[in-house]
Amino acid sequence: MPPSPDPSIGSGRLAGKVALVTGAARGMGESHARRFVAEGARVVLSDVLDDLGEAVAAQLGDAAVFVHHDVTSERSWGEVVSRAEQAFGGLDVLVNNAGILRYHAVHETPPDEFRQVLDVNLVGPFLGIHAATELLSRSGRGSVVNISSVSGIIGTPITAAYVSSKWGLTGLTRAAAIDLGSRGIRVNSVHPGGVNTPMTGEGIPDEAFEPFYRRLPISRLGTPQDVSNLVVFLASDEAAYVTGAQYVVDGGQSIGDLSLFS
Ligand SMILES: NC(=O)c1ccc[n+]([C@@H]2O[C@H](COP(=O)([O-])OP(=O)(O)OC[C@H]3O[C@@H](n4cnc5c(N)ncnc54)[C@H](O)[C@@H]3O)[C@@H](O)[C@H]2O)c1
Secondary structure, eight states: OOOOOOTTTTSOTTTTOEEEEETTTSHHHHHHHHHHHHTTOEEEEEESOHHHHHHHHHHHGGGEEEEEOOTTOHHHHHHHHHHHHHHHSOOSEEEEOOOOOOOBOGGGOOHHHHHHHHIIIIIHHHHHHHHHHHHHHHHSSEEEEEEOOGGGTSOOTTBHHHHHHHHHHHHHHHHHHHHHGGGTEEEEEEEEOSBOSHHHHSSSOHHHHHHHHHTSSSOSOBOHHHHHHHHHHHHSGGGTTOOSOEEEESTTTTSSOOOTTO
């Protein structure tokens, strides 16, 4: 089943907003950045992949800048947030998208790998919220969108570090939503299922995924655009009364046990 086109794309739903999207050099982050600009936002794209990130920002023109940024570094967060203020005068939206995935069962996960995954996927977003709170608060209509995963609301196999990091991010989202509501900042999490990006191509061949996706209520792999549609909504003022929420975009993967009788 092909994804249905969204007739509202490009209708200025983020006009006047400044956003920071981490991990924006490729995959879903790139899609969010492109869509945000199409909706009227100005966007700071950040990533550790400089060449790819610079190229995406160049294609987006004056509405975008790329900044080298390692989300595990507190100093790097300070620099990228300052850059948003210098380039575009403030910050309204933070999309904590950068993430890494490592395939190991819990008993086979090297402890250093477990720490590394938590550092990028959980400590990174924490540092981001920490660094951006002042500017987001000044906006008066701040929005943080944390990109978790179905692995942040259910368990998934051979991804122990990833699952732990994404459940942590689900918790961080709720805690931050409570603490920052009075500062005019909403904080929500997005939980994609399998989405076609470089991440899904790493380590496991496409054929291995196919029977799984065929069993889903919406029988296909997700696209980055499927997720961008949701991220735009949460970033926009349409979601003004939405905070601390978990939004699943997974074709039905997390509904329950899909294997029975199939
Ligand atoms: N692809 C999927 O099926 C899927 C499903 C659920 C959730 N997610 C989540 O969506 C987000 C985007 O994933 P994607 O599929 O686009 O993956 P991707 O690998 O294509 O993109 C992730 C980006 O994050 C960047 N990154 C990694 N470590 C970084 C660091 N320390 N500092 C800054 N940037 C860093 C990478 O360079 C890359 O550009 C991730 O948080 C991922 O966990 C992905």
